[in-house]
Amino acid sequence: MIGLFLNLLDTQTEKEKFIELYDTYKDLLYWIALKRTNCNEDAEECVQETFFYIAKHFEKINDVNSKKTKIYLSTIVTGFAINIYNHSNRTDIIEIDNENETTDLKYFENFQKIELLSVLNKALDEESRVFFYLKYLYNYKSKEIAEVY
DSSP states (O other), X not given: OHHHHHTTOOSHHHHHHHHHHHXXXXXXXXXXXXXXXXXXXXXXXXXXXXXXXXXXXXGGOOOTTSHHHHHHHHHHHHHHHHHHHHHHTOOOEEEOSSSSOEEEXXXXXXXXXXXXXXXXXXXXXXXXXHHHIIIIISOOOHHHHHHHO
């Protein structure tokens, strides 16, 4: 999995620094995420999302072993963990003021998905599109996607 993150980096020096960062903090980030989500798979997902984010914004990392880097990574993984926790515990029912009926939010989310799908079909190749669909539209975990592939 780390190979995917390394592909986002330009120089060999950055790749070596990222590997050091990964080896140094992966267990700490997993522990933080697990504490927030109470689920092994969700914690793994948070750690992967954190390292993906870091690979895209690697210029923000100066010293791998600094307290500033540790706090930065901890903050990012905590944010992902909170989002995943809230998403898994979210209720999809809203109240309509004028009537005593409820409406399923998924009905309204489908409009956004259709717009997004039309853009993605034009912008991504087939393999990337399938991954995106599984991950973000059908909410598969990375482990489940790996089993599919």
